[in-house]
Amino acid sequence: MRILLGLLSGLIFGLGLIISGMANPAKVLNFLDLAGHWDPSLGFVMGGAVVVTYLGYRLAWRQGAPVLASGFDIPTSSRIDRPLILGAALFGLGWGIGGFCPGPAWTALPLLSPGILTFLPMMLLGLWLGARGRNMPLLTSKGGLK
Template sequence: MRNLLGFLSGLIFGLGLIVSGMANPAKVLNFLDLAGHWDPSLGFVMGGAVVVTFLGYRLAWQQGAPILAPDFDVPTSSRIDRPLILGAALFGLGWGIGGFCPGPAWTALPLLSPGILTFLPMMLLGLWLGAGGRNLPLLISKGVRK
C-alpha cells in the first residue's frame, strides 16, 4: 500500500510539473533572466507550492502519526553548516546553468534531449559521490542519508 501511495504521489507531482511547464528548462532559465525575456510564471508555481505545503503540514501535524508509518521522520538537526551551504550552492548553480532540478529532470527524460541526457546521469553521479559511493538505487528511492 505504501508503494502504491508513493507511486500515486509521484505521478501527481510529475503531472503537475508537466502541466505547469516546469519540465521545460527554458521556463526556469527565463525566470532567472531578469534582464532579458523574464517569465514570472515559475514564481507563481513556487508560491502555490508554498501555500499547499504550508496547509499540508498544518493538517499532517494535527495527526498523531502518519497513516503508514509509526512516527514522522523529522530531521533532528537545524544546524546551518558547511555541507548544507555547499550543497545548496551546488544545487542552485546546477539549476541556474541547466534549468533542471531533480523532479523536472525525471519528467523530461522521455524527451531525450541532449540537455537532459547530460544532466540526469551527472545528477545521479553527484548523488552517488555525495553518499561516499554507496548503493545508488537505494539513494534514488530513499534519498541521501548519512
C-alpha cells in the first residue's frame, strides 16, 4: 500500500510540475532573466507551493505519526556548514544554467530533448561524485579551502 500511495503521490506531483511549466527549462530561465524577458509566473507557482507546504506541515504535525510509517523522518542537524553551502550553490548554478531541477528533469525525460538528455546524466554524475567526495577536504568542514 505504501508503494502504491508513493507512486500515486509522485504521479500527482509530476503532473503538477508539467501543468505549472516547471518541466519547461525556457520558463525557468525566463524567470531568472530579470534584465530580459522576465516571466514572473514561476514565482506564483513557488509561492503557491510554499502556502500548500506550510498548511500541509501544520496538518501533519497534529498527527502522532504518519499513516504508513512509525514516525516522521526529521533532520537532526540544523548546522549551516560548508557542504550545505557548496551543495546549495551547485544546485542553484545547475538550475540557472540548465533550467531544470531534479524533479522536473525526470518529468521532462519523455520529451527526449537534447537539453534533458544532457542534463540528467550530468545530474546523476554530480550526485555520484558528491556521494563519493564526502570525505574530500574541500567538502569537509575541517579541511579544504578557507
